[in-house]
Amino acid sequence: MSNEHKNGSRQGGSTLLTRRAALQAGLAASALSFAGLSPRIARAQGRPVTKVLDFETTADVAKAEQEGELVFYTHDGERAAAGVMEAFSKDFPKIKTSYFRAQNGALYSKVLAERSANRFAVDVIQFSEVGTGIDFQKKGGYQLHESPQAAAYAPEHLSTPPGHYFWVAVSFGGIAYNTDKVSPADAPKAWKDLLNPLWRNAMSTKQSTSGMQFVEWYELRKLYGPDFWKAFAKQRPRGFDSRVQLFDRLTKGDDKVCALAEYAGYSLYKDKKAPIAFVAPEDGLPASPLVAGVVDKAPHPEAARLLVDWMMSLRGQTFYQNYPELYYGSVRKDAPPMPGGNRLAEFKLLFPTKDIDDYLASRNAFNKEWNGMLGL
16 A cells, blocks of 8 residues: 555544654652652653543643644554554544654654754654664654653663653564465474475565564574575565565465564454464564654654653553554553463564664665565
8 A cells, every 4th residue: 555645635533644745640759760750850841740541641731732733653554553543533632643654764764854854744753673763862863751651661661761762562473374375284383494495486574674574684694694594585585565465465375474474463364364374483583672752853742742651551552452453562561461362471582682783783784685685
């Protein structure tokens, strides 16, 4: 589906932006200290904590409603982005929501180009991997927003220092195959099984603009060495923009195997009785923390703070875990299980931690190798 829409068109209560147009009171001191926000700093910021609906926020809700608008940039697909905005709009109907979506790399290029041109159109931005969030923070891209919801998150799930971005959720992927085309005996059980000649010209993956694909490349390269991806390239995989394309093709049998099958996408299609199966290799599953924060010079700053606090709240996190177009795992301490009863802790996840600098530095190498493999 194209990312471009008529300016002012409506879908699910949210305006879709074109590339051209897109441009109570009080909180326990212990909770504030946990989030890295001391009572002294809270007073200095002059932002009282208030309760709205069933969550606490430091946004001025009355001013947010006076601003009357909110612009959200995200890596998620159209239906997922629209769903988030619909849920927020249902809770705050006086705020008109708009969004723009693109794969992570293209999204980041867009916002950097806008900022270079001194255009500040976006209020809140969500990236599909933490490395992009770190780089955006280094460039001064975020407006500091200390959320009272931060008390429900471990320090490693917040930016350093806190207040720039937080982990909205974690997306992770394994291998999936079409059960009408592949028998259980032949199905891949481990990552190295993707190199079986059975899957030559019959396997899909994502393009280099995907944050999750970058993580998979990096983590499996660490496990098996660079020759793994050289051998994988000989399988002549097909690359696509979104998980919708990947699972549509897999369901129809256009591809027999998907080499980057997001668990969230698998869960959605399995709910629809698609003939697919999910494989979780013992070596672990590439995972990507999704990060979001208030953008510096946000045109609607109070609405932006309100959205981030809503996203961080148990209310927002429950939505992210249970909305079919998302099905993301929450790192919030009191989050309910994901659909199916699983929790993130039950999966062995692979993503950069202490080696984050090496991970960030390898981006150009990944782009060159992946684009070359896909003929782009």
